[in-house]
Amino acid sequence: xxxLPAILVLEDGRVFRGRSFGAAxxxxxxxxxxxxxSGYQETLTDPSYRGQVVxxxxxxIGNTGWNDEDDESGRIWVQGLIVRDPAPRPSNWRSRRSLDxxxxxxxxxxxxDIDTRALTRHVRDRGVMRVGISTETQxxxxxxxxxxxxxxxxxADLVGDVTTDSHYLVxxxxxxxxxxxxxxLGIKSMTPVQLAARGLDVHVVPAHTTFExxxxxxxxxxxxxxGPGDPASATGPIAVLEEVLASGLPYxxxxxxxxxxxxxxxxxxxxxxxxxxxxxxPVIDRTTGKVEITAHNHGFAxxxxxxxxxxxxxxxxxxxxxxxxxxxxxxxELHRDGRLLGFSVQYHPEAAAGPHDANYLFDRFxxxxxxxxxx
Numbered sequence: 511x512x513x514l515p516a517i518l519v520l521e522d523g524r525v526f527r528g529r530s531f532g533a534a535x536x537x538x539x540x541x542x543x544x545x546x547x548s549g550y551q552e553t554l555t556d557p558s559y560r561g562q563v564v565x566x567x568x569x570x571i572g573n574t575g576w577n578d579e580d581d582e583s584g585r586i587w588v589q590g591l592i593v594r595d596p597a598p599r600p601s602n603w604r605s606r607r608s609l610d611x612x613x614x615x616x617x618x619x620x621x622x623d624i625d626t627r628a629l630t631r632h633v634r635d636r637g638v639m640r641v642g643i644s645t646e647t648q649x650x651x652x653x654x655x656x657x658x659x660x661x662x663x664x665x666a667d668l669v670g671d672v673t674t675d676s677h678y679l680v681x682x683x684x685x686x687x688x689x690x691x692x693x694x695l696g697i698k699s700m701t702p703v704q705l706a707a708r709g710l711d712v713h714v715v716p717a718h719t720t721f722e723x724x725x726x727x728x729x730x731x732x733x734x735x736x737g738p739g740d741p742a743s744a745t746g747p748i749a750v751l752e753e754v755l756a757s758g759l760p761y762x763x764x765x766x767x768x769x770x771x772x773x774x775x776x777x778x779x780x781x782x783x784x785x786x787x788x789x790x791x792p793v794i795d796r797t798t799g800k801v802e803i804t805a806h807n808h809g810f811a812x813x814x815x816x817x818x819x820x821x822x823x824x825x826x827x828x829x830x831x832x833x834x835x836x837x838x839x840x841x842x843e844l845h846r847d848g849r850l851l852g853f854s855v856q857y858h859p860e861a862a863a864g865p866h867d868a869n870y871l872f873d874r875f876x877x878x879x880x881x882x883x884x885x
Contacts, residue, residue, distance in 0.1 A: 515648060520639055585616060687880050702714055736807070737767075762871075795831055
């Protein structure tokens with residue numbers, strides 16, 4: 511562990527002093543907090559965290575080290591990491607190195623030994639804000655000036671930073687049931703694995719793929735992944751999704767894909783005060799009444815009425831899932847002529863680090879594609 515002093519400064523001027531963790535240097539981003547007690551490796555490698563500094567609310571992070579199997583992408587995407595008590599040594603049979611070593615190897619700046627509870631309460635009360643972490647200066651005024659020069663997340667178009675450069679295929683496991691095109695807006699590696707496990711050939715394509723190119727794969731359905739940034743800025747993927755819906759191709763979206771679904775249907779999105787992040791968020795399925803504990807990572811939500819259906823040019827859209835903590839929309843369903851045409855959820859049903867309550871949604875999509883082929 512480094513003995514370098516480090517400083518954290520929020521855009522409202524609040525200062526925390528601690529010790530360097532991971533790489534030395536300086537970093538900036540939007541400060542968000544994650545309530546998960548485990549799964550930090552999946553969190554750090556989730557492309558949806560592009561542009562964000564992640565504060566872990568669990569006090570002791572790094573116990574299981576870092577392995578070579580659980581990454582959700584090819585790199586760490588967070589701008590920085592904040593923990594209270596880093597594990598001095600990892601203890602897990604799959605661990606290959608410590609979290610501190612991996613952060614340093616990938617040049618990710620972090621800070622430890624600060625009061626993370628006080629910082630979490632500050633963000634929860636005042637909302638997410640820009641932050642800077644530095645080992646290069648201990649002058650709060652100097653770092654604050656740099657923080658205030660940083661762009662905000664509202665209006666940010668970050669999908670181009672994280673999407674795949676080219677198409678790749680994740681083949682169906684077992685008997686092939688259908689073909690799906692998955693538009694990579696910041697996809698996690700477990701997502702196409704879960705789809706393929708249901709007998710789906712998954713063609714993962716870049717975010718800038720056109721509808722004509724999507725049709726070239728002869729898909730039975732289209733999937734939009736999670737991803738970073740402001741959904742209002744993703745005008746290209748939204749226009750493509752409108753063409754998908756007009757064509758009648760079945761649709762499934764998660765997280766960012768849920769927000770873009772809402773915007774393609776003519777609904778608005780808005781920025782949450784501090785968002786939902788972690789693996790312990792309660793959501794109710796309004797159709798079955800079942801409560802699911804789910805994995806979240808989002809700072810924006812869809813603005814849709816909870817008490818009635820909304821008419822759109824593509825059909826009737828209803829809110830299918832709601833967060834029990836704050837009544838935020840967590841899922842949408844689109845029906846036309848008595849048929850389910852598309853659905854989405856705000857959370858992450860692939861949840862590689864758990865929980866797995868929402869894993870059935872992949873089965874629902876596979877069944878929807880099979881039913882469409884039979885029809």
